[in-house]
Amino acid sequence: MSLPAPGSPGFSSLLLRHVLNHSALKGWAVNASLFSTILLILIVKNGGLIIDIDNSKSDKIVEVIRAMMESIFGLSVGHLSLSSSTYTEELPWKLFRSSPACISQFSAHASESIKSLKHDLDSNTRNKRDIHHHLDKGHLIVPQVLVLTGLESAASTVQMKLCEYFTKKRIEVRAGQVNGTLGDEMLKLCDFNPMVIWIRRNGADVPWWVIDHFMCATSIQSSEISLPPNDIDLGAVIPQSYLATLSLLLPYTHIHPPLAVHISNLFSALTCHPSLHSAITQRAVRAFPEYVRAHRLLVGDFALPNGFEIRLQEEQDGRARAAKDRQGTGGGVVGVHTWNVLAGEEPDINDLRGDCGRGEEELEDWYATPLNVQGVWKVCMIHRIRKRQVRDEVMWLMKGSASGGMKKGMGRGVGKILDEILTAV
Structure with a gap:
């Protein structure tokens, strides 16, 4: 069964049926409501998603989200677990998934600093900052989807730093060494614009300025979702080019x-x-x-x-x-070249006909x-x-x-x- 063409009657039902019947999922019963909400987020590409869960642990929903993103949409997933004990200096380091070579290289340089940090955390603030900010930009793997857990329990400073990342879509990292020491480093900017999914404890109270970065929200019970099979195939049941067409x-x-x-x-x-x-x-x-x-x-x-x-x-x-x-x-966003859009000018679907469609009957716009x-x-x-x-x-x-x-x-x-x-x- 092939992917349905955009604009087909019953398009969403056909697309869900294509996903459920795909051999790569090994018969996994994907939650239709969760799939539809994620699909909206991926098409619009503006804002993140909040998933409210009951008081049970979030491990199950994290595993489900990871499997959906990796196996259905072919996207890489990173998981950031936060708590009340998370401090701001950890964030740049914890946001990225580094290669094993990069991790071992970093550990060789920083092991002594880590030991001293554990021995006396208060007196080693500088070392703590160096440990968590020292990243090799050439080996950073920025996830396409970032799953957050525990954000509602994090300190306000951690929430503010994350919101800063989401707004600027860039992260400043310390990369490179001078004279082989961690203390002498260069500052570099790394692009950071993943789709963010926040798995939130239902009823948790968070500031409005955190909520504003998430455009959609849904709630789900543990009993409403099923874990993916262990032998599920990784890939892209719905390729990125297909989603890009819908976005365009x-x-x-x-x-x-x-x-x-x-x-x-x-x-x-x-x-x-x-x-x-x-x-x-x-x-x-x-x-x-x-x-x-x-x-x-x-x-x-x-x-x-x-x-x-x-x-x-x-x-x-x-x-x-x-x-x-x-x-x-x-x-720019409000530059002179965008004035036609601001004035209400909208594209016409007939402009997509090209030379091969000249002389054909004009298509009707949809509203x-x-x-x-x-x-x-x-x-x-x-x-x-x-x-x-x-x-x-x-x-x-x-x-x-x-x-x-x-x-x-x-x-x-x-x-x-x-x-x-x-x-x-």
Whole structure:
């Protein structure tokens, strides 16, 4: 069974069936909900994923995520386990998976420092920093997917440092030695932009500025997932080129102005609801329409011209070269060369026909619908809101709103309120 063509009727069901029936998985029953959420993240490539679990250990879900990423999507996976005892200086070293040669070389230089660190941690702060920052940039293996556990228990300084990495998408490392000592090193920048999956203890309280780096959230019980077989094959049931094609089709998925207004009204209703405390940031507002588009790609059918993949890649390569050539001359996120997009100009699917499609009947563009908004509403918003305490809600009603009381909503859960907002707006 081959991969379904983008735009095929029942595309998401066909894709899941292709994965479940693939011989590489050895009959492993992949959780459909988790697979769909991860697929959204991989297509949009904007923000990470939070997976809330019960009080059981996270080892099982980590193993499931690793198997899904390595065997289904062919991505390398790194696991970073944090705790309240993790200190900031450990992070650069723990984020990377180094080759055995690099590890042994590092251990030979740093073994004495490690011993002294264990002997007297407080008096060896400099050695501690050197140990965890000394990395050989030529041997660093940056994972394509980073699985985080224990982030909710880490100190605020550790959370801040990780958020800095996620924002800058680069990490400063000390690499290279002068006169053979760890004390004399050069500072280098290493690109760091993995897909981040945070396995969080359900109900854990974390700052909003940490949550803002994660665009989707889902919850799962241990009983809902099954461990992969021991003999599962590594590879890519869904190759990266296939996902890249879906990502490149996002700009061709249009959102009508009335639907854009509807989305704006939803955000307003969410932020003004007296029972909810929300963290709807500009990052979330900008990213949400992309997830609506991705949902439309996965669940709706549409027509594509013959050979569109080649033309799509050519346009992408051309835009990348143009952006590189324009550096320093008006390029960038809000540079003059992006004004056409900011003004509302959108690409036309008929532009992908190329010379071979000249004279053919023009294809119809496809648009997102309120059903697509509904499809990603909870998964994109559930982690950004929390229930107000009764006294906080009363004070908010007295000071922050003139809309009157809504005491009937005090006992409702967050998910139910989200559904009611979606229905009412």
